[in-house]
Amino acid sequence: EVHLVESGGGLVQPGRSLRLSCAASGFTFDDYAMHWVRQVPGKGLEWVSHIRWDSGSIDYADSVKGRFTISRDNAKNSLYLQMNSLRADDTALYFCAKGVETGDLNAFHGWGQGTMVTVSS
Amino acid sequence: DIVMTQSPDSLTVSLGERATIHCKSSQSVLYKFDNKNYLAWYQQKPGQPPKLLLYWASTRESGVPDRFTGSGSGTDFTLTISSLQAEDVAVYYCQEYYSVPYTFGQGTKLEIK
Numbered sequence: 676e677v678h679l680v681e682s683g684g685g686l687v688q689p690g691r692s693l694r695l696s697c698a699a700s701g702f703t704f705d706d707y708a709m710h711w712v713r714q715v716p717g718k719g720l721e722w723v724s725h726i727r728w729d730s731g732s733i734d735y736a737d738s739v740k741g742r743f744t745i746s747r748d749n750a751k752n753s754l755y756l757q758m759n760s761l762r763a764d765d766t767a768l769y770f771c772a773k774g775v776e777t778g779d780l781n782a783f784h785g786w787g788q789g790t791m792v793t794v795s796s
Numbered sequence: 797d798i799v800m801t802q803s804p805d806s807l808t809v810s811l812g813e814r815a816t817i818h819c820k821s822s823q824s825v826l827y828k829f830d831n832k833n834y835l836a837w838y839q840q841k842p843g844q845p846p847k848l849l850l851y852w853a854s855t856r857e858s859g860v861p862d863r864f865t866g867s868g869s870g871t872d873f874t875l876t877i878s879s880l881q882a883e884d885v886a887v888y889y890c891q892e893y894y895s896v897p898y899t900f901g902q903g904t905k906l907e908i909k
Contacts, residue, residue, distance in 0.1 A: 710898075712846075720838075720846065720889055722898040734896045775851055780893055782836035782851035789845060 677701045677785030679771050684790030687761055695790055697754040697771030702785075705729075705749035708774040710783055711756050713767035713792075723769070724756065727779055739765075761794045768792075798822050798892050802901035810909045815877040817904045819890035824870045827894065834894035837866055837875045840903075841886045849888075850875070882908060 683695040697709070711723040724745040725734045733745055744757040754771050768789040774781030799822040809815040825834045833853035838846040848857045850866035853873055863878040877884055885908055890901040 719903050720840075720891075720900040722891075722900070725896070725898070736897045770845055775848060775857065780834060782848055782891070782893055783838075783846075784848045784857070786845035786847070 677773065679773065679785055679787035681769060681771050681787045681790035684769060684792045686793045686795065688796050689762060689794055691761055692757070692759045693761060693792060695756040695758065695769055695771075695792070697756075697787060699752045699754065699771075699773070702773065704747075704752040706777045708779055708781060709745075709747060709754045710772045710774075711745060711754075712770045712772060712783065712786075713765075714770070714789070715767045721767075726754070728777070732779060758792070761792075763794050766792060766794045797897055798825065798895060798899055800890055800892055800899050800901040802888075802890055802904050804904060805902065806905040806907070808907045808909045809877075809880045811882065812879050815880050815884070815906055817875045817888050817890075817906070819868075819873040819875070819901050821871045821873075821892055825892045825894040826870050833869050833873070834892055835866075835868075835873050836891045836893060837864075838889045838891065838900075839884075839886045840889065846889065877906075880906075880908070 678700045680698045710725045726745045742760045746755045770786050770789045772783035772786045775784035801820045803818045835853040837850040840846040854866040865876045867874045887903045887905050
């Protein structure tokens with residue numbers, strides 16, 4: 676069974692940094708693209724970033740480009756999101772998800788429970 | 797960016813009745829080379845992460861009841877719940893994964909009448 680567990684969220688001041696992690700189990704991690712998606716409580720879903728299985732293709736939403744960096748360690752079955760220059764509008768619940776199939780363009784499957792990031796002074 | 801627009805924003809249906817949610821994309825999500833629609837539907841219950849229901853517009857994810865059906869192609873898609881159950885109360889989202897930034901619809905809140 677696919678199991679994704681996000682961690683690293685918390686309360687942080689504007690302009691500071693935070694690193695999120697996503698621990699994966701129950702599937703062959705290095706076969707799948709991975710994604711970060713965020714959701715302001717009570718609001719809709721916003722895709723944040725994507726990384727291909729081999730880290731050979733990486734994309735970001737315009738709202739985080741230049742501030743966030745996605746990475747993965749296939750040996751550790753882990754996905755990361757380095758978040759720099761955080762702003763109040765980055766406040767959200769951050770989910771990681773895997774592609775439903777191998778390959779790059781895929782629906783998002785096996786979402787974790789999320790980790791909350793609150794940016795406030 | 798592709799804009800995904802769902803209708804209605806909210807829906808109230810009686811138990812056992814049909815529920816229909818529409819999703820329209822601002823440009824086609826049908827990839828001509830594989831003839832697949834890069835469109836997914838998710839269900840999100842309160843306090844839970846989204847759950848994938850359907851992908852490639854009409855392929856049901858493993859374990860999803862067959863009362864959930866996806867249809868449509870190109871720019872117009874529909875999620876149909878054939879006989880509403882109490883556990884189907886949730887917010888439903890469509891999403892394109894045809895091109896970055898993989899946008900989601902605004903969500904449709906489904907409630908029981």
